[in-house]
Amino acid sequence: MAGGTVLVVGGGLAGITAALGLADAGRSVTLVEARPRLGGLTHxxxxxxxxxxxxxxxxxxxxxxCCTSYRRLLDRLGVSDLVSLQPRMDIPVRSGASPRVARLRRSALPAPLHLAGALAAYRWLPPAARVSAARAALALGSVDPDDPAVDEESFGRWLARRGQGPRAVEALWDLVGVATLNAPAERASLALAATVFQLGLLESNDAGDIGWVRVPLQRLHGDAAARALAAAGVRVELRTRVGRLPTTYDDVVVATGPAVSEDLLPGDALDLAPGWSARLGxxxxxxxxxxxxxxxxxxxxxxxxxxxxxxxxxxxxxxxxxxxxxxxxxxxxxxxxxxxxxxxxxxxxxxxxxxxxxxxxxxxxxxxxxxxxxxxxxxxRAAPGSRKWRPATATRLPGLHLAGAWTDTGWPATMEGAVRSGEAAVASVLGRRTERTALGATA
The missing domain is CATH 3.90.660.10 (Polyamine Oxidase; Chain A, domain 2)
Structure with a gap:
């Protein structure tokens, strides 16, 4: 729906995505960022x-x-030519105890058979452990990440029940899991781990092809976003801190970190007890x-x-x-x-x-x-039980919305998760009739 004013607080990937999406939908958007640059944690x-x-x-x-939302943002920023994406997943794995190299390289077979050859030849696991790991991977594909009980269980405990010993966890599961979850299996939510492995490795044979940046992140994200936002008519105010959410906009999207967001939000905005950001960790x-x-x-x-x-x-x-x-x-x-x-x-x-x-x-x-x-x-912190501390995009207050990789996207805290949260904020704003934000007094 065209028309209406929106304030986006925060200039990371979530805020950039939200501001561009709302401007493209005809909203008058102002984005404020406390730092002297855009890009958030990717600078x-x-x-x-x-x-x-x-x-x-x-x-x-x-x-x-498989990070389709993030890749869509790169297209919107006009910088897709500044990244590389493997034509076929190929991870060289070296050992600190041996000069030899193993490779986790997918084949052209359909998922999950596309990884069978790589696992069968993976020298850093004994043959029996490779077979056991394949069985565990198939079982992981049937885990329901949306089940609250799954989120409460640790990935490490689930792996142990599937016969995955310390060597398999170190040489295979944590190889991917620690980098994507920022937590070892023993301290990670099974729901988040299942999301990573299902979407990245088990559902499509090309989903796990790896992409990386060939230029400084600031050029890829912050500088490109500044140009795209200006072209879209978004007013950007850098070095601007918001201590109190204004009531002069039809909608407000808070796209800051959890602790800052909790400080900004009115106490009745969420169905979460005070201190939720500290509990999320x-x-x-x-x-x-x-x-x-x-x-x-x-x-x-x-x-x-x-x-x-x-x-x-x-x-x-x-x-x-x-x-x-x-x-x-x-x-x-x-x-x-x-x-x-x-x-x-x-x-x-x-x-x-x-x-x-x-x-x-x-x-x-x-x-x-x-x-x-x-x-x-x-x-x-992608710990077991973390989902109950991740708020939804829509708050209890009309016109007030959240964005950030820490919101309840179902993804761990990745660039994809951040962009998805920005897209969810756009949908939240556009799915509601325009009305004045009723924020009242804020801290």
Whole structure:
């Protein structure tokens, strides 16, 4: 329905999606963002180093072919040509205890047979464990993520009941699960894990093809969004904090983080007890950045077993580093509670030997730069029972809506989840008759 004014609070992927969708539907939209840039948790900054000036992403983000909403946003921003998407899922997996490499590569067979060959040849599991893992994967496909009892159960407990021992959890299930859920299986909701594995690996043979960014995230998201929003007629106000929700708009979409959103919302806006955002909680991600004077990784990324390093990405091209000068590696460490408080010196002493075991050529390379970025509240905590603390898009107050990867999208806290929440906010606004937001006094 055309007409009506909307305020979107928050300029991350959820807020950007909501603002563009509402502007495209004919609404007069204002977007406010406290930071001096758009993009939320997916942003970049400049850093000077001995290797030259670098573009640094605050974190390493990948997506899958099944992330249709996120890919639709890239199309809307006009930046789909700035990402790469595998023609066929292929994950190189290296071990910190062996120089050999295994690959989880799908075939052209229909799902779930498309992974049978990869699992049968997966050297980091004994043959009997591979058969057991295949049975568990088939059983996971029948789990109902919408069942409240499923959300209350931990993924680790479910795996143990299916005969998945510590080695299978480390070398297979957590290889994917920790990166997408930001939690190990023992601390993750079975419902969220089932969503990840069903949509990403079990329902369609091409759903798990991996995509990654070839440019700085700020260029892909924030800068492109600024252009698209301006072209759509959205008024954008950066460096603008909202301490009180105004009553001068027909609709308001709050697309900030959980704690900020709880502070902004009137006490009667949700059917949740006060303190719900703290109960939902958060999980950190630590990213270690290593610039070397020579290339030590020949692929865009590698996953790790028998190592605490999890995933390593080649960010040379995206950072602007001349490949003739060296290679820029970004090590993404999810569920990093134990690493969050370590100093850069401690992390360097811990990381470089582990990197040498995983990528032997790095042992003889000279370190040109080493630094760390931390996101203490990178995602909501994907724990068992978390869904009851994730509010729906529509609130109890007419004209007040929520967006954010932490809302009840059914997805974990991913870029896809954030964009889906923005799309849900658009539907929520457009599905209601235009009426003045009745917010009353707010904190």
């Amino acid at each position: 970049s900054f400049r850093r000077s180093s001995r290797a030259g000036d670098l573009w640094v992403d605050n974190g390493q983000h990948v997506f899958l072919r 958060s999980s950190p991600i630590v990213n270690v950045h290593v610039v070397l004077d020579s290339a030590v990784l020949d692929e865009p990324f590698v996953a790790a077993v028998d190592s605490p390093l999890q995933w390593v990405f080649d960010r040379t091209a995206g950072s602007g580093l001349d490949p003739a000068t060296g290679q820029y590696l970004a090590l993404s460490l999810s569920a990093a509670e134990e690493l969050l408080g370590r100093s850069v010196a401690e992390l360097r002493e811990w990381t470089l030997p582990e990197l040498g075991r995983l990528l032997p050529r790095s042992r003889s390379a000279r370190v040109l730069d080493f630094f760390v970025t931390r996101e203490p509240q990178a995602t909501f």
